[in-house]
Amino acid sequence: MLKNYFKIAFRNLLKNKGYSALNIFGLAIGITCASFIFLWVEDEMSYDTVVADQERVYSVPTNQVYEGKTRTFFTATPGPLAADLKAEIPEITKAARFRNADFLFSVNNSSVISAGSYADADFLDLYDLKFIEGNASEAFKSKDGIVITQELAQILFENPNNVYGQRVQINQKEHFKITGVIENLPKNTTYGFSWLVPFENFTQDKPWTQEYGSKFTDTFVMLAPGADFNTVNAKVKQLLPSKTDDSETQAILHAAKDWHLRSDFKNGEVVGGRIEYVRLFSFVALIILIIACINFMNLSTARSEKRANEVGVRKTLGSDKKQLIFQFITEALLTALLAAVLSVFVLLLLIPAFNGLIGKQLSLGLTVPSHLISLLGITLTCGILAGIYPAFYLSSFKPIAVLKGNRIQAKGAGFVRKGLVITQFAVSIVFIISTLLVYQQVQHVKNRDLGLNKENLIEIPVNGDLIKNRNAIAESLKNTGTVSSLGLSNSNLMSAGNNGSGLRWQGGTDTEDVLVSFRYVTDGYLETTGIKILEGRGFSTSVAQDSTRVLITESFAKLMGTGSALGKTIDWFGDTVTVVGVTNNYLYGDMYGTSDPVMFFNFPSEAQYMYLRTNPNYPADEILSTVEQTLKTYNPGYPFEYEFVDAAFDRRFKNEQLMGSLSQIFAALSILISCLGLFGLSAYTAQQRRKEIGVRKVLGSSVAGIVRLLSKDFIVLVLIAIVVAVPLAWYIMHNWLQGFAYRISINVWVFVFAGIAAIGIALLTVSFQAVKAAIANPVKSLRME
Numbered sequence: 094m095l096k097n098y099f100k101i102a103f104r105n106l107l108k109n110k111g112y113s114a115l116n117i118f119g120l121a122i123g124i125t126c127a128s129f130i131f132l133w134v135e136d137e138m139s140y141d142t143v144v145a146d147q148e149r150v151y152s153v154p155t156n157q158v159y160e161g162k163t164r165t166f167f168t169a170t171p172g173p174l175a176a177d178l179k180a181e182i183p184e185i186t187k188a189a190r191f192r193n194a195d196f197l198f199s200v201n202n203s204s205v206i207s208a209g210s211y212a213d214a215d216f217l218d219l220y221d222l223k224f225i226e227g228n229a230s231e232a233f234k235s236k237d238g239i240v241i242t243q244e245l246a247q248i249l250f251e252n253p254n255n256v257y258g259q260r261v262q263i264n265q266k267e268h269f270k271i272t273g274v275i276e277n278l279p280k281n282t283t284y285g286f287s288w289l290v291p292f293e294n295f296t297q298d299k300p301w302t303q304e305y306g307s308k309f310t311d312t313f314v315m316l317a318p319g320a321d322f323n324t325v326n327a328k329v330k331q332l333l334p335s336k337t338d339d340s341e342t343q344a345i346l347h348a349a350k351d352w353h354l355r356s357d358f359k360n361g362e363v364v365g366g367r368i369e370y371v372r373l374f375s376f377v378a379l380i381i382l383i384i385a386c387i388n389f390m391n392l393s394t395a396r397s398e399k400r401a402n403e404v405g406v407r408k409t410l411g412s413d414k415k416q417l418i419f420q421f422i423t424e425a426l427l428t429a430l431l432a433a434v435l436s437v438f439v440l441l442l443l444i445p446a447f448n449g450l451i452g453k454q455l456s457l458g459l460t461v462p463s464h465l466i467s468l469l470g471i472t473l474t475c476g477i478l479a480g481i482y483p484a485f486y487l488s489s490f491k492p493i494a495v496l497k498g499n500r501i502q503a504k505g506a507g508f509v510r511k512g513l514v515i516t517q518f519a520v521s522i523v524f525i526i527s528t529l530l531v532y533q534q535v536q537h538v539k540n541r542d543l544g545l546n547k548e549n550l551i552e553i554p555v556n557g558d559l560i561k562n563r564n565a566i567a568e569s570l571k572n573t574g575t576v577s578s579l580g581l582s583n584s585n586l587m588s589a590g591n592n593g594s595g596l597r598w599q600g601g602t603d604t605e606d607v608l609v610s611f612r613y614v615t616d617g618y619l620e621t622t623g624i625k626i627l628e629g630r631g632f633s634t635s636v637a638q639d640s641t642r643v644l645i646t647e648s649f650a651k652l653m654g655t656g657s658a659l660g661k662t663i664d665w666f667g668d669t670v671t672v673v674g675v676t677n678n679y680l681y682g683d684m685y686g687t688s689d690p691v692m693f694f695n696f697p698s699e700a701q702y703m704y705l706r707t708n709p710n711y712p713a714d715e716i717l718s719t720v721e722q723t724l725k726t727y728n729p730g731y732p733f734e735y736e737f738v739d740a741a742f743d744r745r746f747k748n749e750q751l752m753g754s755l756s757q758i759f760a761a762l763s764i765l766i767s768c769l770g771l772f773g774l775s776a777y778t779a780q781q782r783r784k785e786i787g788v789r790k791v792l793g794s795s796v797a798g799i800v801r802l803l804s805k806d807f808i809v810l811v812l813i814a815i816v817v818a819v820p821l822a823w824y825i826m827h828n829w830l831q832g833f834a835y836r837i838s839i840n841v842w843v844f845v846f847a848g849i850a851a852i853g854i855a856l857l858t859v860s861f862q863a864v865k866a867a868i869a870n871p872v873k874s875l876r877m878e
Contacts, residue, residue, distance in 0.1 A: 113428065116389050119769045120432035120475050123385025125439045126762055127471055129447050130378040132455045135463075137371050140281045140353035145221040146315070151346040152284075153178070153312040153329065156361040158341035159594060159608040165345075165358035168192075169308035172296065174344060175213065177332060178314055184325045187315035189216035190292050191284065197556060197731055199262040200249045204730055206556070207245055209288030211295040219313055220278075226257040227273030233291045238272035240289045246274050265557065265730055267294075280454065283352040284311070305337050314346070322346065370748065377759055380520055382475055384763050387513040388770035389425060389479035425480020426473070433472040450754055452747070511810055517767040518814035518851055519821070524760035525847040526822035530839065531753040534830065535746050537837045544679030545586070546623025550738040551720070553703040555581065560700050562727040563615065564634075569723050575708050575716045580618030581700035584610075586738060587745065589682035592689065599661040600654030607652065610681075610689050613696035619644075619676060621706045629659045629674035632695040639695035644674040649690035663692070670694075684745050685833040704738075764851075768858045771807060804859045811855045815848040822847075 144150050153174065154167045172190065179188035192211045197204055214233040217240075222229060225243065232240050239261065246253035249261065253274075260268045269290060278285050296302040302309065316325055330343040345361070354368040440457050448454055458464045553559075559566070563581060570576035584590025592610040612618075616632040619625075627647060632639050643663065650658035650672075658672045681688050707716050721733040743750075823839060830836045 115769050115772070116428050116479075117432045117435060119385045119388040119766050120429055120479065121435040121439065122762055122766055123382045124429075124433055124436040124468075124471055124475060125443070126381045126759070127378040128436065128440055128468060129443075130374050131467055131471075132457070133451055133453070134371050134375055136281055136453055136455055137354065137367060139279075141283050141349050143220050143222075143278050143282050144349040145219060147349040149316045149318070149320075150219050150349040151314050151316070152349070152352065153314060153344050154347055154358075155308065155333070156343045156345055156358075157608075158606075160606055163361040164608075165361060166308070167347075167356075168311050170310055170312040170344060171305040171308050171333075172302040172310060173305060173336075174332070175215075175312045175314075177336070178312070178329065178344075179215075181332065182325060182328045184317050184320035184328075185314045186317045187215040187218050187313075189213035189219060189313050191216055191311040191313060192292070192295055192309070193286075194295075195554060195556070196263045196288065197265065198245075198249055199265060199730065201251075203249075204732060205248055206554075206732055206734060207248075207287045209286040209290070210284075211292045212289045213292045215315075216289070216313060219315055223276040225274045225276060226255070226271075229273070232273040232289075235270065235272065236291050236293050237267070237269050238291065239269040240273035240275060241271060242275055242277050242287050244277045245287045246271075281353075305333070312344075322348075367748070370752065373752075374755065377755075381759065381762060381766070382471070383478070384517050384520055384766050386475055386479035387517050388766060389428065391510050391513055391770050422477065422480045426476035429472045429476035429479065432475070433468060437468075451751060514767075514771065514807070514810045515814045515817065517763070517770060518811050518855070519818040521760065521763040521767050522815060522818035522847050522851050523822045523825065524756060524763050525850060526818070526843055527826060528753065528756040528760050529843045529846065530826045530830075530837070531749060531756055533837050533843075534833065535749045535753060538684055538833075538835060539743075539746065541680070541835065544624065544677050547586075547738045547742050549707045549709050550586075550622065551705040551707060551716075552586065552736045552738055552741065553705065553720075553724070554734055555700045555703050557728040557731045559703055559724070559728050560697055563697065563703070566723060566727050567617065569727075570705065570720065573719050573723075575711045575719045576705050577708055578617050578621040578706040580621035580704050581615040581697055582618055582702050582704065583613040583696070583699040585702055586622060586704065587681050587684075587742060593666075595666070597664040598653055599663075600656070600658075601652050604652065608689050609649065610691045612691055612693045613699035614693055615697045615700065616695065618704065619693075621704045622679075623706075624679050625677045627675050627677055628657065629672070631674055632693070636695050636697060639673075641668070641670050642673045642695065643670045644676055644693040645672055646676050646691045647678050648688075649692065650675045652690065665692070683834075685835045687834070764854055768854060771855060771858045804856060807855060807859045808852060811852055815851060819844045819848070 141147065152167065153170055154165050155169050156163050156165055157169070158164075170190075175188040175190045178185050190211070190213050193208065194211060195206050195208050197206050217229040217232060222240075224232075227240070232238055241249075241256075243253070246256050250256050250259070256271050256274060258270060258272075260270050262268050301307045316322070326346045329346055333342050333344050334340045343361075347356075347363075351363065351366075353366075354371065355363050355366045357364050357366040437457075437459070444455065444457055459468075560581065563579065567576075567579040570579065590610055590612065592608055594608050595605045596607070596609055597604050614632070616634050619631055626644070628650075629644070631644065632642070643665075645658060653661050653672075658675055661672050663670050663672065676691075676693070678688065679691075705720065717735065720735070724731070724733055822844070826839060830839070
């Protein structure tokens with residue numbers, strides 16, 4: 094019996110090749126889109142599987158109150174916190190500090206810079222690290238021990254299979270002994286690294302790292318099995334106030350399972366994060382599948398008269414309704430199966446482009462059982478969803494009425510078809526509107542006044558002798574004409590950087606509660622980055638002369654009360670410094686908000702980044718070549734690493750740009766799928782009304798009149814879809830925009846454009862069939878009358 098069902102289903106597909114192709118192609122698009130989204134969702138949901146036990150491992154960010162607002166800082170915990178958490182809270186069995194760094198590794202006359210971390214020994218137990226050589230219990234017994242990944246071992250050694258005990262030179266100074274080689278960490282690891290060294294290597298000769306007033310490191314803990322989170326979290330919150338008498342700064346626990354997906358905090362509480370995108374795109378995948386299934390429903394019910402006689406005969410010969418339903422469901426499943434096969438080929442073809450879009454390295458993994466089960470699940474969902482309504486509708490025909498030749502009354506089905514077409518186009522219009530608004534929002538922020546000039550600006554990490562030779566490097570590069578200025582800073586230009594509170598200054602009241610950012614720069618920094626001096630002077634070339642002089646931003650100057658800020662003093666943690674210059678405000682940290690006040694110090698020794706203002710009249714490759722040669726001259730042994738600041742700026746909008754790109758794709762696909770259905774329906778409508786069209790042409794109707802006749806019903810449906818989509822799109826995008834402090838307002842022209850686009854696309858789709866029917870020879874359609 095089952096074999097016969099598939100035979101009949103296959104024959105029906107071959108008999109109606111055009112409609113079958115539309116159904117298969119439409120479903121294939123839906124399955125492909127959903128599969129790509131679910132691959133991305135799978136990767137997002139599988140973050141941090143390297144953590145030994147995600148239910149017991151936590152990071153320890155801090156909540157700090159400034160000007161009445163609670164802010165959450167992930168890397169701002171004091172050095173002693175980890176040890177005290179473990180010692181004073183019995184439920185905490187492991188605690189470790191963790192601080193990122195870049196090391197220059199030198200082995201056998203070759204050098205490479207690799208990112209890793211200083212870490213405490215307990216950290217090795219928080220991750221499920223697979224040791225290929227060595228073991229976790231012995232790795233950090235010696236201060237000069239280092240654990241490296243397989244990948245780094247392969248880079249450093251010709252024979253990476255037996256490197257335990259070998260020594261590597263770090264930063265052309267210290268030597269470390271390899272005490273462990275571990276398997277590479279998964280790419281989707283929030284706190285990744287290529288090497289680990291004992292944390293004592295960072296704290297040595299830094300007494301400030303032992304003070305609670307210095308917040309400079311990540312802290313991680315592991316709870317005992319069965320420990321109650323709320324109880325432990327309450328104890329953790331009380332620890333910092335008990336050590337510092339600062340009740341407005343509290344440490345909290347943030348679960349490993351939430352590091353990637355739920356890392357957005359508001360008022361000290363988790364409010365979401367990338368999980369919102371996971372939910373959104375999962376919902377979108379379902380919507381795309383539904384749109385694809387709607388085509389099948391529409392075409393199946395529209396062509397009901399073609400199947401009416403078959404239903405009548407089969408019922409007369411003894412088939413019951415269940416058998417007919419099963420037959421039609423089988424046809425839908427076969428269509429979905431063929432669509433899935435086509436979809437696999439499309440997935441294999443497009444996955445490199447998809448990886449480029451999302452910035453990941455996903456693979457289709459057809460040999461992975463979960464992937465095969467997911468693909469089968471999507472296929473079955475499509476088949477059943479697409480086929481269930483047509484199956485019940487077609488199987489409900491009365492055999493007597495059908496076999497008497499009575500015309501099938503499909504008023505109910507016609508109403509449903511119209512509703513489905515409206516749904517398709519409403520979703521498409523929502524996607525069009527969303528695409529436009531996401532693009533506008535991203536461009537709105539990108540084009541705002543940053544207070545600095547990110548164009549023609551190169552960022553280079555400071556290492557080796559760059560600080561010592563900065564003046565010689567600047568002079569050499571200026572002489573080539575490729576670089577106009579050079580400056581150093583302790584912080585990335587766009588990042589939040591170092592900050593603190595508790596300062597006092599002339600003309601200010603309640604100043605201790607204000608969070609101020611600190612920038613340790615050189616004399617050429619402001620000129621290089623394009624930050625303007627509004628009042629006073631910049632730093633001189635003499636560091637000693639400016640040791641007690643600072644520059645501040647305009648927002649800081651306003652906190653000093655009326656009058657000029659020049660000459661006013663600031664109590665900076667016990668030292669008195671004098672304001673000699675005021676700069677314009679500039680944007681850093683949160684690209685959608687406003688930045689904290691900034692103090693600039695002339696401290697070259699703290700520099701971590703070098704910035705170069707390049708000459709736009711020179712080609713980029715010539716500039717980079719010149720800079721590389723100059724740095725190799727004054728800083729030999731270090732590879733040349735750089736980044737264009739404008740590119741780094743663009744990456745700060747990664748989530749929004751991904752949403753915008755996917756919205757464009759979803760809009761295009763939903764429109765394409767909708768048009769496939771509209772194309773099929775318009776072709777069927779034209780076929781059904783061919784005799785009417787023939788009569789009208791004989792009686793003098795024009796081609797334009799007939800096209801208008803056949804198109805108007807569909808255009809009415811699109812107009813209704815616009816009415817449905819506009820308030821829905823406004824509601825969705827209005828809520829999305831509320832998440833940004835600096836945002837656009839929604840203009841009515843976006844809705845007008847989306848509506849006109851939808852009508853235009855629908856007209857193009859329907860008009861092809863309408864014109865084809867209108868110019869057909871009426872003799873052919875009337876010859877049987």
